[in-house]
Amino acid sequence: MEVKELGHLVLYVRDIERSARxxxxxxxxxxxxxxxxADSNAFAVFNAPSGRTHHELLLIEVxxxxxxxxxGRRVGLYHFGLKIGTSDDELRExxxxxxxxxxxxxxxxxxTATHSLYIADPDGNEIELYVDVPGVDWETPEAIGSPVKPLHL
Incomplete structure (x- = not known):
């Protein structure tokens, strides 16, 4: 088996309307x-504006x-990353x-390979919003294994 890409993410949320907004x-x-x-039936389905696939995010109200x-430190999801562009200007926006x-x-x-902002959704799920840094060869281990530095926008 070979995974081709990350297809979609499913999150449990407390309040579907709040999370959908x-x-x-x-x-x-x-x-x-x-x-x-419209009546949500306690779920909401989304995709990115690119329309890459049928759905990328499903929220289920619990x-x-x-x-x-x-x-604190725990087993499970730490955060998920959403690429929002390829320039610091897009990150500033x-x-x-x-x-x-x-x-x-x-x-x-x-x-080094990316510049990132970290936020949380209304239920505390952490999200990394990032841009790829132009000109960085992210396929080399040095580019992705570099020490994390503070980002100043």
């Missing part, structure tokens, strides 16, 4: 089902009484949008 209105995902404002993600929407930035990092 975040992924749609803050991050710019295109909501496929249900149509925004209710306000669902257990929270444990804090994202930072402005995050500030405009009141979305806290948890961190900013220079990984």
């Amino acid at each position: 975040f992924y749609r209105d803050v991050l710019g995902w295109r909501q496929i089902l249900p149509a925004p404002g 209710g306000e009484d669902a257990a929270a993600l444990p804090e 994202a930072l402005a949008k995050l500030r405009e929407t009141g979305t806290p930035v948890l961190g900013m990092s220079d990984h």
Whole structure:
């Protein structure tokens, strides 16, 4: 077997409307089902504006009484990365949008091959918004194994 690409991500969320607004209105995902404002049936399906595939994100509502993600080091998902471009200008635009929407930035990092902002969705799932750094040969181990440095935009 050979994995060809990461196909989609499924997240449990407490409040489907709140989470759908975040992924749609803050991050710019295109909501496929249900149509925004329609009865959600406790799920929402999205794809990126590129329309690369049938769906890339599925949110499933589990209710306000669902257990929270444990804090600190734990087994399981740390974060997922969303490529938003190939230039620091695009990262600056994202930072402005995050500030405009009141979305806290948890961190900013220079990984040599990528420059990244870290945020969390309304349920605490951490998300890396990144751009590939032009001219970096990311296929060499040195490019992706470099020490993480602070990012200044």
